């Protein structure tokens with residue numbers, strides 16, 4: 001297939017038409033490739049959606065940027081609900097809003113997973129040269145013969161599809177990744193978190209009114225567990241309970257309706273009455289598992305590459321999983337533009353992306369502790385206010401880590417992590433003996449920041465990846 005010096009990137013098959021596969025199809029079509037997209041599920045266009053996994057997602061700058069590049073962001077405008085901060089609900093009913101950023105545009109958006117998938121697939125399918133095959137499931141891959149086995153579920157017919165290449169965007173439980181691992185082509189680790197999640201709903205009020213503030217992501221931090229809720233465009237909220245899977249307070253321990261009711265009513269008193277079906281939902285909805293996927297390689301020859309969650313699923317506590325996948329799609333598409341063979345595309349994609357996906361995987365795990373525990377801690381709140389104040393004073397040098405991750409797609413995850421480590425140390429030192437922002441030694445802060453944090457965009461030992 002590859003003739004030296006000739007460009008052979010003419011067509012591609014993609015398996016998995018979730019957010020990653022659908023966006024990738026659009027971007028690769030724009031590069032002039034023919035794309036065939038296989039998806040195990042039914043065509044989501046024209047149906048109202050299915051319940052189960054998180055039904056809304058937080059979309060931040062990285063994801064929005066990729067959607068803009070793909071030309072689909074305008075189609076989503078009416079489906080976004082803007083969230084400008086975290087609204088913390090304490091057990092005694094007290095509430096406080098922690099703004100995400102300093103500027104009005106430093107916000108994130110809640111979007112229905114189903115609507116997003118519909119819009120992406122509508123856009124992809126409307127492009128010449130993109131073919132969609134729903135109800136087609138990847139079942140196996142034969143690397144000696146460079147052929148994948150894909151079953152047409154409507155006819156129950158198994159076909160052999162040449163991997164020339166076949167890109168795998170089949171999600172966290174990727175069949176392709178597990179097959180490559182079983183054959184020893186790559187080494188992987190699926191690190192399960194000891195906490196799972198369950199979705200509950202907060203229906204809309206009379207006339208579709210929101211029953212809590214609609215411009216915030218609500219958090220009920222309770223130490224070893226937490227409830228969060230994101231607004232939906234129809235006035236409802238989707239709440240997600242994150243809880244240990246085993247132990248005294250856990251999904252395993254909560255089995256009877258009275259125990260479930262007691263737990264939810266005691267721990268989340270101010271929202272309990274807004275969730276009229278919560279006990280039934282708790283019993284009916286599956287408990288979702290959470291974990292991080294690490295792989296030492298994402299491709300095998302020029303035959304296949306893992307992209308999105310299939311390559312590097314992460315825990316959802318930074319709201320970045322899909323945002324990261326969308327950034328993958330942009331980088332993969334850029335690698336296609338810069339190279340002439342698939343092995344070169346795959347090699348460049350892995351080399352540029354892996355340090356960044358490792359960084360966001362680590363930051364997402366750290367953020368769980370922040371959300372379920374630290375947001376309620378006065379010292380953490382002081383450090384958060386201080387970080388915003390230091391950003392005001394040194395906007396080119398000190399940008400809170402959360403902001404770098406959520407609002408600055410031009411700053412890589414790895415750079416955000418490295419600069420964030422330095423900033424965390426400075427914040428701890430500066431706030432050690434302070435009760436308020438007035439107690440901070442800003443002159444010392446200024447000297448340290450100038451010494452340790454070069455302006456963003458200036459490469460140095462801090463930003464080297």
Ligand SMILES: Cc1cc2nc3c(=O)[nH]c(=O)nc-3n(C[C@H](O)[C@H](O)[C@H](O)COP(=O)(O)OP(=O)(O)OC[C@H]3O[C@@H](n4cnc5c(N)ncnc54)[C@H](O)[C@@H]3O)c2cc1C
Pocket residue numbers: 015016017018019020021038039040041053054056057058059136137138139169170171172174175197240288307308309310316318319320321322323324325
């Ligand atoms: C509780 C929770 C909350 C989250 N919240 C956020 C958030 O707020 N913000 C955010 O950015 N991210 C969030 N995420 C992460 C986000 O959901 C994922 O990163 C994103 O869905 C990954 O997209 P993907 O297309 O790579 O994989 P998936 O969304 O898993 O899509 C994979 C697709 O492949 C198909 N498929 C699977 N196997 C096969 C097969 N064998 N053959 C053919 N097709 C197949 C599936 O049907 C599916 O359509 C959250 C995740 C969870 C679990």
